[in-house]
Amino acid sequence: MAAISRDEVAHLARLARIEMTDSELDHLSDEMEVILGAVARVQEVAGAEVPPTSHPLDMKNVYRPDVVVPSLTNAQALSGAPAQEEERFKVPQILGEE
Amino acid sequence: MTLNYSETIEKYEPTLGLEVHVELNTKSKMFCGCATEFGASPNTQTCPVCLGLPGSLPAVNEKAIESSILIGLALNCSIAPFSRFARKNYFYPDMPKNFQTSQYDEPICVNGYLDVTIDTDEGPKVYRIEIERVHMEEDTGKSLHVGGATGRIHGAEYSLLDYNRAGIPLVEIVTKMIPGTDKYAPEVAKAYVSELRDILRSLGVSDVKMEQGSLRCDANVSLSPRGSGTLGTRSETKNVNSLRSVERAVRGEMIRQANLLEEGGRVIQETRHFQEETGLTRSGRSKETAEDYRYFPEPDLVPVAPAAEWIETLRASLPEKPSTLRKRIQESWGVPDKEMAAMVNADLLDTVVETVDLGADPTKARSWWLGEISRIANESDVTPQSLITPASVAEVIALIAAGELTDKLARQVVEGVIKGEGSPREVIEKRGLKVVSDDSALMAAIEAAIASQPDTAERIRGGNIPAAGALIGAVMKATGGQADAAKVRELLLKHLGQG
Numbered sequence A: 001m002a003a004i005s006r007d008e009v010a011h012l013a014r015l016a017r018i019e020m021t022d023s024e025l026d027h028l029s030d031e032m033e034v035i036l037g038a039v040a041r042v043q044e045v046a047g048a049e050v051p052p053t054s055h056p057l058d059m060k061n062v063y064r065p066d067v068v069v070p071s072l073t074n075a076q077a078l079s080g081a082p083a084q085e086e087e088r089f090k091v092p093q094i095l096g097e098e
Numbered sequence B: 001m002t003l004n005y006s007e008t009i010e011k012y013e014p015t016l017g018l019e020v021h022v023e024l025n026t027k028s029k030m031f032c033g034c035a036t037e038f039g040a041s042p043n044t045q046t047c048p049v050c051l052g053l054p055g056s057l058p059a060v061n062e063k064a065i066e067s068s069i070l071i072g073l074a075l076n077c078s079i080a081p082f083s084r085f086a087r088k089n090y091f092y093p094d095m096p097k098n099f100q101t102s103q104y105d106e107p108i109c110v111n112g113y114l115d116v117t118i119d120t121d122e123g124p125k126v127y128r129i130e131i132e133r134v135h136m137e138e139d140t141g142k143s144l145h146v147g148g149a150t151g152r153i154h155g156a157e158y159s160l161l162d163y164n165r166a167g168i169p170l171v172e173i174v175t176k177m178i179p180g181t182d183k184y185a186p187e188v189a190k191a192y193v194s195e196l197r198d199i200l201r202s203l204g205v206s207d208v209k210m211e212q213g214s215l216r217c218d219a220n221v222s223l224s225p226r227g228s229g230t231l232g233t234r235s236e237t238k239n240v241n242s243l244r245s246v247e248r249a250v251r252g253e254m255i256r257q258a259n260l261l262e263e264g265g266r267v268i269q270e271t272r273h274f275q276e277e278t279g280l281t282r283s284g285r286s287k288e289t290a291e292d293y294r295y296f297p298e299p300d301l302v303p304v305a306p307a308a309e310w311i312e313t314l315r316a317s318l319p320e321k322p323s324t325l326r327k328r329i330q331e332s333w334g335v336p337d338k339e340m341a342a343m344v345n346a347d348l349l350d351t352v353v354e355t356v357d358l359g360a361d362p363t364k365a366r367s368w369w370l371g372e373i374s375r376i377a378n379e380s381d382v383t384p385q386s387l388i389t390p391a392s393v394a395e396v397i398a399l400i401a402a403g404e405l406t407d408k409l410a411r412q413v414v415e416g417v418i419k420g421e422g423s424p425r426e427v428i429e430k431r432g433l434k435v436v437s438d439d440s441a442l443m444a445a446i447e448a449a450i451a452s453q454p455d456t457a458e459r460i461r462g463g464n465i466p467a468a469g470a471l472i473g474a475v476m477k478a479t480g481g482q483a484d485a486a487k488v489r490e491l492l493l494k495h496l497g498q499g
């Protein structure tokens, strides 16, 4: 059984707001199948004695003090934005959501 | 046919669920050192971390962890010995990273409760609101929708984003389902948010200003036919930004759902938006399911495992509970339960305390705020606190005590202050509202009253003291209410040989 169906890929594309053609969906389903297969092999290697982790280093409680450091200027913050207006990032209309 | 609220309650039982978001008042953001100050010009409090630029790495604000633990402890929660952050993935421009760093299946605090007291038909009743979880996350940026008539998304041509707020520490407090509140559901919801706000304020962890959005409530409401034992489909109302709105939103949503069900319709699980002007909710975006958010542990942050000693130190530092403080105030002022509840319900306790701290008598302060000022506030649909300051009220009360104002004149002074005519002193000056305390002027009015009602005067001379009321009334009328009634009475009785 496939690890990921074509429908699931289409669903993910919709969530990511990426428009995809039928052939792109076919292609991507195959590719993701391969990737998930590789990840599944890693799963097999991890035995019961290896606890699941979300970080490569066995660390916890890494904090920074509540101290303000200088931010970017407005111009710096917006320097990479494709569009801007009124000192803000300008983005296309967002349909069907708020 | 249309069901009203009491018909809704006859047929249906509500179940509530409340999610409160509170912005912490840390100096810097949750995962970066950007300032959190409210009202800065757009995009001047951002950095590569909170803008989600490639290669940036977040680091957790220790103070935010401390505040979250304090909140959990104050809400009688267990503090998790191990918790983690997760990515909540969604594609929406209010988060430039395309995910919100939050906590998912491993929140920092779980299983608490908060007791709230409601004034019911059978007297004060305590409702225990169970808390499911308290978790940490970050706030989103602010969108401005341009084009279209309403400033809403529909019809907007494009949106403008300010990321100053993105990354400000946010704590979400989620209740378990709250059954059994019946017709008091709107009041219980409001009392819960109010009590929670007082606790958060006493902890000093947030500004808790609902109007500025540092405390926000989402209200989940569902109805089930009375006695059916089933659970209805819930809606989630967002944008509830005042205590009064919490009550109105729950009530409005109960009525809407009941009417929908009555017409054979079906409640759909959706996000609705509260509209302050109408008190109604309107449908919002259909929510992605939890699965669609594809939560996974945040690989850039390490787990949070607070030491037991730290938790105990924080527990020992908890301030007096607002409910205990209220009990103390109630006892020292000698206020009956019902009136205390009325004051808390009207969100006037802090205001009355402030007025008393400025020297006013507690009973008088209470009566002004809950009486005259609340009445005027209700007429224009605003809060009493927005009309007049505790200092002005304390001043008016002091002027009455000094005999410079009668109650009647004081009401005119308060009216003047509310209309923006200045301080109480200035209003008295401008309107010429001075008590007629000149004895000779009063005596002239008293003699005129006796002359016009000789029979009454005779009865008083004969020892019928209660008859004096008619003459005192006549004097008060003649002086336009600017006389001190007690003084008039004293002079009148003396004049008629009864003093």
Ligand SMILES: [Zn+2]
Pocket: B029, B032, B033, B034, B045, B046, B047, B048, B049, B050, B051, B167
């Ligand atoms: Zn930042």
